[in-house]
Amino acid sequence: MKIFSACLATETNTFSPIPTGQNDFFTVLNDDIVIGAHNFDEIPPFALWHKKALARGDEFIFSLFAFAQPSGLTTKTAYQTLRDEVLTELQIAGPVDIVLLYLHGAMVANGYDDCEGDLLYKVRSIVGPEVVIAVELDLHCHLSEQMLKQSDIIITFKEYPHVDIDARAEELFNLAIDTQQKKCGPTMAMYDCHMMGMYPTTTREMRGFIAAMTEAEQQEGVLSVSFAHGFPFGDVPEAGGKILVVTDNNIPLAKSLAKTLGRQVFALRHGIGFPTLPQEEAMTRATSAIALRGCSTTANESEQKPVVIADQSDNPGGGAPGDATYTLAWLLEHHIQNVGMAIFYDPQVVRLAQAAGEGAQLSIRFGGKLGVTSGSPLDIDVTVGMIKENYQHRFPQIDPATCQESKPVYWPVGDTVALHCQGIDLIVSSERSQCFSPCIFGDFGITAKEKSLLVVKSIQHFYGAFAPIASEVIYMAAPGAVPPIVQQIPYKRVNTGDMYPWIDSPLL
Ligand SMILES: [Zn+2]
Numbered sequence: 001m002k003i004f005s006a007c008l009a010t011e012t013n014t015f016s017p018i019p020t021g022q023n024d025f026f027t028v029l030n031d032d033i034v035i036g037a038h039n040f041d042e043i044p045p046f047a048l049w050h051k052k053a054l055a056r057g058d059e060f061i062f063s064l065f066a067f068a069q070p071s072g073l074t075t076k077t078a079y080q081t082l083r084d085e086v087l088t089e090l091q092i093a094g095p096v097d098i099v100l101l102y103l104h105g106a107m108v109a110n111g112y113d114d115c116e117g118d119l120l121y122k123v124r125s126i127v128g129p130e131v132v133i134a135v136e137l138d139l140h141c142h143l144s145e146q147m148l149k150q151s152d153i154i155i156t157f158k159e160y161p162h163v164d165i166d167a168r169a170e171e172l173f174n175l176a177i178d179t180q181q182k183k184c185g186p187t188m189a190m191y192d193c194h195m196m197g198m199y200p201t202t203t204r205e206m207r208g209f210i211a212a213m214t215e216a217e218q219q220e221g222v223l224s225v226s227f228a229h230g231f232p233f234g235d236v237p238e239a240g241g242k243i244l245v246v247t248d249n250n251i252p253l254a255k256s257l258a259k260t261l262g263r264q265v266f267a268l269r270h271g272i273g274f275p276t277l278p279q280e281e282a283m284t285r286a287t288s289a290i291a292l293r294g295c296s297t298t299a300n301e302s303e304q305k306p307v308v309i310a311d312q313s314d315n316p317g318g319g320a321p322g323d324a325t326y327t328l329a330w331l332l333e334h335h336i337q338n339v340g341m342a343i344f345y346d347p348q349v350v351r352l353a354q355a356a357g358e359g360a361q362l363s364i365r366f367g368g369k370l371g372v373t374s375g376s377p378l379d380i381d382v383t384v385g386m387i388k389e390n391y392q393h394r395f396p397q398i399d400p401a402t403c404q405e406s407k408p409v410y411w412p413v414g415d416t417v418a419l420h421c422q423g424i425d426l427i428v429s430s431e432r433s434q435c436f437s438p439c440i441f442g443d444f445g446i447t448a449k450e451k452s453l454l455v456v457k458s459i460q461h462f463y464g465a466f467a468p469i470a471s472e473v474i475y476m477a478a479p480g481a482v483p484p485i486v487q488q489i490p491y492k493r494v495n496t497g498d499m500y501p502w503i504d505s506p507l508l
Contacts, residue, residue, distance in 0.1 A: 001058040001180065004096040005049055006086045007065040008119060009104035011140060013233040013319025015489070016072035016481060017371045022081055026412060028065040030089075043067075044397075044409055045136065045169030049100055052173050061096070063089035069432050070319040079109035083119050090126050098132045098176045099123055102169070105141020105156070106231040113236045117146030124150045134176035136169050138162065140231040142238040143190055152179055153186045153246055156226040158210050160201045161461040163398040165409065175223055175246075186223055186246050189254035191262035194507060195241040195500045196486050199229050199272045200460045202467075206272050209265055216257060221248045225257070227265060232486045233318055235493045241265070266507050269500050274312070274459075274475045276484045282309055282476035283330055289472060290336075290452045306340075306451045308462070308470040313480025314374075315459045317434035320481035321345060321370035322457055325378050327478050328367070328424070331455075332378070337423025338452040342440045343393070343413065345370075347430040353384045353417040360384045364419075366426075373481040382426070385418030386444040391429070395436040396465050411436065418444035425451075434458040437465035459484065 010020055032038040040047040043065040053060035066082045068074070090099070101123070107115035116137070123133060133151040137143070139160060147154060155172045157164050178184045199206055213225040224246040230239050243262040247254040265272075277285065286307040293304065314324035322345035331339055349364050356362055361383055368377035392410040399406035414431030425446045427435075435456035438448035448454060449469050456462045459482070467473055477484050487501060496502040 001056070001098065002061065002093070002096045003049070003053050003058050003098045003100060004061045004063065004090055004093050005046060005100040006063045006089070007043065007046070007067060007102040008082050008086060009066070009102065009107065010068035010074060011070040011104050011106045011138065011231060011319065012074060012108035013070055013072060013482065014108055014235045015233060016319040018071040018319070018321065020068050020071045020074040020078065022075070022078040024071065025066040025068045025078065025082065030062050033062060041407070042410055045102060045166050048166050048169050049173055052170070056177070061093050070317055072319065074107060074109040074115070076110040076112070079107070079112060079115055083122070086119070087122055087126060090123065096127060096131060097180050098134065099127060100173065100176060101133070101135045103135055103137055105137035105143065105147070105228070106234050108234055108236055114142065114144045114146055114238060117144045117150065120147055120150035132176050132179045134172050136172050137228070139227065139229045141228050142231060142234055142236055143228040143242045143244060144238045148188050148190060153224070154188065154226070154244060155224050155246075156228050156244065158201070158213065158226070160199065160229065161464045163396070163464055165397065166406070171224060184223060185249040187249055187251045187254055188244060188246050189251060189258050190245075191243045191258035193241040193243060193262045193266050194498055195266060195269055196230060196232050196239065196494070196496070197241070197273045197501070198232060198459060198484060200274060200463065202463055203272060205268050209268060212264060213261065216261060219257070221250050221253055222257065223248055225261065227261070232489060233482055235491050237493055237495070239494050240499060263507055266500070274484055276312060276475040276477045279326060279330065279476055279478040282474045283327070286453055286474055287334065287336055305449065305469055305471040306454045307472050307474065308466045309453065309455045309474045309476050310459065310462060311455055311457045311478055311480070312459045312475055312484040313478050313482055314457050315434050315482055316345065316432040316457060317461060318459055318482035321374050322432045322434070323367040323370050323374045324478065324480050325367040325375040326480070327455055327476075328426070329375065329378060331424060332380070332422060336453065339424045339455065340441050340446055340448055340451045340453075341424060341455040342427035342435045343433055343457060344426055344428045345432045346428050347414070349428055350415050350417050350430040353419065353428070354387055354415060356384055358384055358387055371481065373479065375479065380421050382419040382421045385420055385425070385446075387415070387417045388443070389415050391416040391443070393433055393436055394439050395461065416444075418446060435462050437462070438469055
């Protein structure tokens with residue numbers, strides 16, 4: 001069997017001021033693998049797909065991995081160039097049996113609201129109706145009719161934080177093989193839940209809903225169930241939460257199950273969003289807890305752990321700049337010490353620190369540079385800590401078979417430095433990245449567990465690795481580019497008139 005594979009992915013924040021050009025994509029070509037410049041382990045889920053294909057004796061053709069950190073609109077040239085690279089490789093490959101694609105599902109380019117729908121249409125045009133097209137998507141996708149029409153199987157992640165990239169990739173691979181061998185005939189249907197929001201799957205309600213999806217997958221004739229949460233920062237008509245069901249040659253079952261599960265998750269709508277607090281309230285709560293603990297002689301081990309605050313509004317993973325200074329300014333103003341903060345994006349400051357060297361004292365103008373949502377730059381005196389070139393941050397993953405931590409996803413953050421300022425340790429990078437794990441501190445000689453307070457620029461992906469070392473996790477809505485309260489997002493094209501939370505009537 002001949003399997004063709006590719007990845008073309010980014011998550012487009014249509015409100016972001018930062019355009020996504022071709023150079024913003026981290027790309028790996030087949031030649032890079034052949035000469036050893038990169039390997040499949042760096043680009044999940046291709047390591048898994050490659051291994052499984054080889055174990056079966058299949059021919060595995062890898063064409064392109066192109067992934068850009070979420071930002072603003074992708075340029076037309078970047079999208080068309082990368083898309084055409086995949087299509088050209090597909091044509092060169094000749095007849096194939098399966099096309100496996102790892103896409104995001106929320107990529108928007110100038111002139112293309114639905115990049116994935118366009119790509120799938122063109123892939124289908126090349127391979128014809130008989131070849132199996134199987135797609136893995138991030139759950140923060142704008143699932144579209146075009147995507148369903150042009151592919152055979154779509155599976156999204158179930159988990160947020162996304163610790164199940166490989167688990168879903170494995171299901172997709174197995175289903176694609178079964179489909180090609182005519183052991184099943186996938187039919188898909190989706191149901192629009194009329195919801196916009198972000199839904200961490202770490203809550204009791206969402207654990208229950210994931211269990212319901214998994215249980216539904218055990219039903220006779222059901223091949224896969226996904227909940228595409230949607231991506232609130234993409235202002236396109238297809239945005240919003242949708243249930244996708246894949247059945248074995250049974251459209252009525254796919255439709256009825258999608259509707260049942262869609263209504264089930266809609267019924268949970270009041271309890272599955274983030275319990276986010278405004279900055280003043282979040283910071284006061286955190287610092288009061290820390291002060292209280294400081295006075296206590298009986299604080300137990302759990303209370304001695306740091307409070308972790310998620311600066312959700314400046315999450316580069318949602319397209320924000322990552323250089324907002326509101327929270328740092330608050331901490332300096334209130335003389336709060338023993339704090340760790342990560343990850344700030346400020347390449348100019350990184351260069352200055354590199355030039356000065358470890359241990360140097362610097363007066364710098366820090367952060368607040370990329371837009372009005374970043375706040376003001378802060379003029380601060382810092383000591384340069386550890387410096388690392390081309391640092392890779394680790395996003396821990398869970399092995400579904402053992403429920404143990406498995407091989408992490410490595411995230412390029414560029415040159416990265418630690419700066420120390422009035423009892424606050426700042427991790428600063430030359431590439432934008434959200435914060436996934438306390439290793440961002442440990443790798444720079446800072447013991448995260450001994451801090452009173454950790455502030456991480458992330459909406460939810462930090463949670464899996466930080467929650468175990470936290471006495472409390474607080475979700476915070478400081479000012480910023482990706483406000484976690486969706487009613488604050490200035491939509492022009494999403495029809496919020498028939499969508500929760502703008503209206504709150506039951507689904508018809
Ligand atoms: Zn996502």
